[in-house]
Structure formats: structure tokens, C-alpha cells
Amino acid sequence: CKKVLIFINQHVSHVIMFRLQALRCYPCRVFNYMQYGAMCQDQVLAQIKACTAEDQVFDVVGKNKAKLSVKHVNCAVHLLWQFQKNRPQMLRTVELTRSHPQFLTLCVLAENKISLMDDTTVVEMLYGVLRLSVEPHDSLVQHLVMEAWSRQERFLMATLSKFSVCLSDQNLYHSPIMGQITEIVRQKLDTIDDARVLTTLMISVSHLVSPRLRDALIVKADTLLDSMDPFHYNNPRRIVQFLRNIRFMHQPLLEKCNHILLKNVPHLDTENISIILGLFQSMQYDNFAFTLAAKQRLMELVDTSTDALSFTKLFVALVPLAGHATRERLENAALLLAEELNAQQALAILELLEETQCRNLQLIDKIASILHKNLEVYGPVEISKMTQSLLLLHYQNPELFSKLRSILLRFLQASLHPYEVPMLSRVISMLPSLHVDEAIIARVNAMVPQCSLNAYSSITVAIARWIRNDPTYRHSTPSKYVLLLQTLKRCGQTRLQNAERLDAILEELRYISGEWFEETLLEETVVMFQRLVEQVSWANVPELAVYLTRTSYRCETLLERMANVAFENILSCSILSGSFEPHLLVLLAYALALVDCFPEEVIREVFSVDFLAKLDAQLEMMPNALNMRVRLRLMELNRAVCLECPEFQVPWFHKRFCQQLQKRSDPVQQQIQSMLGEVLGGINCARAAVLTPYFYTVDFECVQDRNQRAIPYSEPSQLQIDEDGKLRWESGSGRKESTGLPPGARRIALDFLDSKSFCKNSQHMKGEVQMKKRHLEILGYHVLHIPHFEWNSMELSTQDTWKEYLKKKLFTELT
Numbered sequence: 001c002k003k004v005l006i007f008i009n010q011h012v013s014h015v016i017m018f019r020l021q022a023l024r025c026y027p028c029r030v031f032n033y034m035q036y037g038a039m040c041q042d043q044v045l046a047q048i049k050a051c052t053a054e055d056q057v058f059d060v061v062g063k064n065k066a067k068l069s070v071k072h073v074n075c076a077v078h079l080l081w082q083f084q085k086n087r088p089q090m091l092r093t094v095e096l097t098r099s100h101p102q103f104l105t106l107c108v109l110a111e112n113k114i115s116l117m118d119d120t121t122v123v124e125m126l127y128g129v130l131r132l133s134v135e136p137h138d139s140l141v142q143h144l145v146m147e148a149w150s151r152q153e154r155f156l157m158a159t160l161s162k163f164s165v166c167l168s169d170q171n172l173y174h175s176p177i178m179g180q181i182t183e184i185v186r187q188k189l190d191t192i193d194d195a196r197v198l199t200t201l202m203i204s205v206s207h208l209v210s211p212r213l214r215d216a217l218i219v220k221a222d223t224l225l226d227s228m229d230p231f232h233y234n235n236p237r238r239i240v241q242f243l244r245n246i247r248f249m250h251q252p253l254l255e256k257c258n259h260i261l262l263k264n265v266p267h268l269d270t271e272n273i274s275i276i277l278g279l280f281q282s283m284q285y286d287n288f289a290f291t292l293a294a295k296q297r298l299m300e301l302v303d304t305s306t307d308a309l310s311f312t313k314l315f316v317a318l319v320p321l322a323g324h325a326t327r328e329r330l331e332n333a334a335l336l337l338a339e340e341l342n343a344q345q346a347l348a349i350l351e352l353l354e355e356t357q358c359r360n361l362q363l364i365d366k367i368a369s370i371l372h373k374n375l376e377v378y379g380p381v382e383i384s385k386m387t388q389s390l391l392l393l394h395y396q397n398p399e400l401f402s403k404l405r406s407i408l409l410r411f412l413q414a415s416l417h418p419y420e421v422p423m424l425s426r427v428i429s430m431l432p433s434l435h436v437d438e439a440i441i442a443r444v445n446a447m448v449p450q451c452s453l454n455a456y457s458s459i460t461v462a463i464a465r466w467i468r469n470d471p472t473y474r475h476s477t478p479s480k481y482v483l484l485l486q487t488l489k490r491c492g493q494t495r496l497q498n499a500e501r502l503d504a505i506l507e508e509l510r511y512i513s514g515e516w517f518e519e520t521l522l523e524e525t526v527v528m529f530q531r532l533v534e535q536v537s538w539a540n541v542p543e544l545a546v547y548l549t550r551t552s553y554r555c556e557t558l559l560e561r562m563a564n565v566a567f568e569n570i571l572s573c574s575i576l577s578g579s580f581e582p583h584l585l586v587l588l589a590y591a592l593a594l595v596d597c598f599p600e601e602v603i604r605e606v607f608s609v610d611f612l613a614k615l616d617a618q619l620e621m622m623p624n625a626l627n628m629r630v631r632l633r634l635m636e637l638n639r640a641v642c643l644e645c646p647e648f649q650v651p652w653f654h655k656r657f658c659q660q661l662q663k664r665s666d667p668v669q670q671q672i673q674s675m676l677g678e679v680l681g682g683i684n685c686a687r688a689a690v691l692t693p694y695f696y697t698v699d700f701e702c703v704q705d706r707n708q709r710a711i712p713y714s715e716p717s718q719l720q721i722d723e724d725g726k727l728r729w730e731s732g733s734g735r736k737e738s739t740g741l742p743p744g745a746r747r748i749a750l751d752f753l754d755s756k757s758f759c760k761n762s763q764h765m766k767g768e769v770q771m772k773k774r775h776l777e778i779l780g781y782h783v784l785h786i787p788h789f790e791w792n793s794m795e796l797s798t799q800d801t802w803k804e805y806l807k808k809k810l811f812t813e814l815t
Helices: 002-049 054-063 070-085 094-098 101-112 119-131 139-154 157-169 176-191 195-204 211-227 234-245 251-267 270-282 288-301 308-321 324-340 343-355 361-373 380-392 398-414 420-430 438-450 453-469 480-498 502-509 516-531 541-551 556-568 582-594 600-606 609-620 624-644 655-659 667-680 767-778 799-813
Strands: 687-691 697-704 717-721 727-731 746-753 781-787
Touching: 002 054, 002 070, 054 070, 054 101, 070 094, 070 101, 070 119, 101 119, 101 139, 119 139, 119 157, 139 157, 139 176, 157 176, 157 195, 176 195, 176 211, 195 211, 195 234, 211 234, 211 251, 234 251, 234 270, 251 288, 270 288, 270 308, 288 308, 288 609, 308 324, 308 343, 324 361, 343 361, 343 380, 361 398, 380 398, 380 420, 398 420, 398 438, 420 438, 420 453, 438 453, 438 480, 453 480, 453 502, 453 516, 480 516, 502 516, 502 541, 516 541, 516 556, 541 556, 582 600, 582 609, 582 624, 582 767, 600 609, 600 624, 609 624, 624 655, 624 767, 667 687, 667 697, 667 746, 667 799, 746 767, 746 799, 767 781, 781 799
Parallel strands: 746 781
Antiparallel strands: 687 697, 697 746, 717 727
């Protein structure tokens, strides 16, 4: 037994030693195997990184499917996007890449390995597949979004910024995920020290920011702009885009962004210039310096923009800024390139042709033919823009317009968007038709409760056209149009009564046009303003002032509040510390002139040679309507300064301009003229439509002696300015009359004031009417007014009462 036990012990010892030796060798084998596997994987990664084209990447993926790790898949997807990103847009092949079988392999592998990805890889993978046009409803995208959502609380801010871009790409601006990102930004704003990260997040969360977070983001952005590389122009561009998105005109920050962008103009391409100009324009931020520099840069790029894509971008950006010769050159180039344009490029050029009122019929026909061939690819907004542009360009093609009408009607019936239905209705109403389908009215009526106030305005424009063109319409009986107008009024009143945010309502009111709103809902709108008067701030005072001016509504409560806010925040409201755009300084000086205020420094600046040269250059790049408005205000300011401030020695240089603005008399003025002759004792005792120095038009003029008897005119004469700057009267034959009147005589100007001369809700005369009276008195006139509400009153309804009214004006009021 003893020997047996010894044998067993020895045997067990040998077995144990053998096992231990085996165990000692096993890690070496495992380590060697792992090292070999890692080396193989590193070789795969090296092969992927060495690829210079998509087919090479797909070849590596196809040969190593079983070996691909998260790192390999992420590297491959990233590389595929970089290949596309580094090419001009017209040479990109995203569709070919996305449809390749090996790309599907990458997507399947990525979806299976999501749980193995770190935070950064999850977001980078999502970003890459979205850039390669994988649809948002694809299971890979959805799983990546859900995984990122579950981790976003711990994301670095740079990763969170990229994730927010991915959500924006999927139009998830108002989603709960974006709401949580907004809250994270609020909590961790102080930790962000990268301008790119901040500005990207600002755009992503712009639809959800509160006023407090908005202000905090602006302060942070302003700080980071000072410390960033000034040649990183995308950061200030994104800040401008953020301000545009939230519709907030923060002048100091805009000026700082503009300063950086202006430095970078020589390095900008057509696309970036076009984007920045579009942002400034949509914000109504007039920037002469940047616009002029952009124009010069675009002119430099003309010769290199030879393909359809780059030329279209250049055409759209440069034509509104260019002079006649450059426009003609670009239009000719567009005609030569027309066959190469795709559907979207042709539409972009058409819109620009309409905007600039192009008369190149050959180019219009060519672009229209391209559009005609591609009608099926356009959406509701694009078809609406196309139809409107073709109509405003007076394009003639019944077949095309018939197709457009059918497409518009189909879109209208299918639309679920409140902004689309009013737009489609308005454009349909522009097309010639004697019959309005009941289905159109029903569709519009059903959507009205969801529409904005601006949309109501568009719908009423459409109704007005339908009524004019419908031969079955009878004003004496209720109709579908009347019922729809009643619905609009009721919904508009409800919307105004339930309004809680002044800024939101002001945004809806900004682009309202037509008379219906002012006639129907203006009073309710002002009541709403008074209810929300405490929300009037330095930021919205300008918008509110524009609305009240446009509607000519005088509300003492609102005006008092606006004046107090402006006075308390004068530094915030003013940009005097900066530099005025030339046309804005003209408008400011004119506004001051209306209230008899002529700051010498401002006046001398406006009428300096250098300033007028800058203004001329700016006017060349302005839309026609704004151009005409500024020229008119400059003329009126020139006239006011010559009459009221002769000590400034500003010359009168608007004679030729004024000769093109002669106004015609209306029927009421003709009626008054015939009666005036009877009252004064003869038709030669009064003159109509008299042109004064500085081109004021006086409706009626007469001269009375000291006994208030009318002095007849022997022949037509006009008040003129001689070479010494003195007033004199000159007959129609050129004979100079005495500058003085008989002792005790006086020259009378009698003006008829229509409704546009007064505030809408009162008999308070507007500033321009009062300024004209002041100027006529300087010219030596005694000024009398005939207000429309007196002339058209119930008391004055016969020839005798009108004549008695004129006698009272001429012989009693003067006394």
C-alpha cells in the first residue's frame, strides 16, 4: 500500500507539473494569436486609409468583411464622405456610392456594432451616412439617433454640436431631442470656448431658444469672435444666420460679424458670397461696404464660372448688383449655357429674371422651355414661384399655363401645410379663369384657422381676383366669397385676441399687403398692441414704428410707450456711434426735417460730394422700389434745406428729377376748380396745378387785394428763382413780372387733402403735409386746406353748400 501511495503521488505530481507547464505556455499562444489578429486588422485599416477612390475602399471592404471592426467601418464611411466633399458639387457621385453593394455591407456592419461604438464614433457614423444621403427613415440612421439620444447628456460639447447638425439635417428642429440639447447648451454654455462649436449649436437650437438664452448666446458669441482666427469666416456667417433665424436685429454683433466677413471677401467663393448676401437681405440689414466688395469679387469670378452650376450661382448673386452692360453680358452667357442647366438652376435664373424685370425674350423663352420639360420634379413652392415669375414676365404659352394650373390644383388639394394653401391659392388666382372650383374655396376655408395673419392677406388678394373674374358674382347676394371673407375676419379676430407674444405677431404683420387687413382688422390689431404694451422693448420698437407708419394709425398710448422705451435705451437703439449706410442717413435726415430739425453736421455730410458719390454707387445696387424711395427722400430733403436753411448754402439740384414726377389732378380737384371760378368771379381768377419753385404742386392758386377781391391773371405766370437766388414771377411769354404784389394783396395756395394726408383714425395731418405748408409759407403763400372729410361730408352735398364752403375758406378763415 505504501508503495502504491508513493506511485500515485509521483504520478499526480507529474500530471500537475504537466498541466502547469501547459497553462504557462497557453498565454503565449493566446498572445501570439491576438498579436497576429491585431496585425491583420491594422493591415486592413492601413489598406483603407491608403485608398484614394471609392472603388478601392469597396474592394478592401469586400475582401475583409469578416475582419471589419467598428474602427474599420467608421474609417471607411468617413473616407467615402471625404472623397465626395473634396470634389466640386457637380462632380460628386453620392448616389453611386450609396447604391454600391459594399456600402450596404458597411451599413449592416455599422448597425450590428452600434453597442460597441464610443460616443464620438456614434455621432461621426451618423454624420457620415447622412452626408452620403442615407434616408432618415433608414434603420441605421434611426438606431444611431436613438443611441446618441441615450448618451447625449455625457457628450463633449464638440460631439453634441455635431449631433445637433445631424438632427437639423433631418428637420428635427422642434423635436424633444433638440429640446434636451437646448437645455444642455443652457447649462454648459460657460464651458464652450470654441467658436465653431458654439455657432453650430446656435443655429441648431435657434428655433427653441428663450429670450434669456438668446441674450446669453449673443454675449458668448461676441466674446469668442474677439479671440478666434479672423479668417474663419464661417463662424460670423453662422452667427448672422442665427440672428436671422430668431429674427433679432442685434446691431453691434452684426457690425462685428460684418467687419470680419468684409476682411474675407477676397477669399470667398460665389456660393459663400451668395449665402451672406441672402442672409443680410432677409434681415433687411443694408450693408453698402460688404455689397460693394462682394460685387467686385464676383466680377473677378465671372471668367472662371464656366460650368452650369458655378455660373448659376454667379448669375443669381451678381445680376442684382450689376450695371446694364454687365447684366447684358451675363444674360448672353446664360443663353449660351441654357442647354446645360438642370431643373433647379433654370428655376433660379427665372426668378432672378423676374426680380430684375428682364426683357430678354429669347432668354426667357429658353429658360421656360427647360422648365416645361421638368415640371414633374418641382414641389408646390417651386411651381408657385415659377408660375408667378412667368406671369410677371408676361410670358405667353397657354399650354404651359394650363399644365401649371392643373399641377397647382393638385398640390392645393393634397397640401397639409398652412403656409402652402394661401400661397397656392394666390398663384392660382393669377391665372386666367372664369370659374373657381368649389373645391378650392372649400380647401382654403378648411385651412384658414391654422394660417397666419400674413396668410390671410394673401387669401384676400386671391378672393379679390376671383371676384373680378367671376361673371356669376353678385354683390347684392351672399356668396362663397363673402362667406370665406367672414371666416377670415372671424379667425383673424380670434388670433389677435389670443395673442400672447408681441414679437410673434409683429413677425406675422411684417409682410401684410393689400387693403383688406387694414379695413377689417386694424382696430383689433391696435387693441392687441395696447394689451401687450408692456412687451414693447428697444428691440421691437423699430418694427412697431414701421407698422404704425405704414398703416397711418395714431395711437397715443403706444407712441408714448415707444418714446419712453427709446429714451431709456437710447444707446441700444442708436447706431450713431457706428457708421450709417448712405441711404439710411438720407432717410434719417428726411425724418428729422419733417419735424423742422436740421442738424448741421448731418446736413453737410449728406450734401457733400464724397457722400453723394457713395450714395450713387449704392443706388445702382438697390432694388427699383427702394432706389426710387431714397431718391425721392433726397429730393425732398434738398428742397427742405434750401427753403429752411439757406445759410447752409446747399444748391438745388433736383429740377430734372422733379420734372419726371408731375402728378395729374383727380376728379375732385376738377370739381373744385370749376366752382372756384364762380366763387372768385371768373375762371381767370384762379389757376390749377401750379408748379412752385422746388417743384411743389399747388392744387389751386389765386391772388386777393387788400379788400379780398380776386385779382385776375392777365396771362399764365409762374414763380421762379433768378440767378441771385431771389423769387420772381415770370409770365408764360418769358416776361419778368414784379416780385412784389400790390400793397395789401396776398397770394393764396388752396390744397385738397385726401385721406392719405391724415392718420387713419383721426384728423391729424401727417408730417409731410405740415412740412409742405411750412415751405409754401416761406415762398410767400397763405395756405388753405380743404380736407376730404369736410368736402365729402353730409353737410356739403349740393352745389350751393360747396360754394358757400369755398367762400368761407377764402373770405372768412383768412381774415
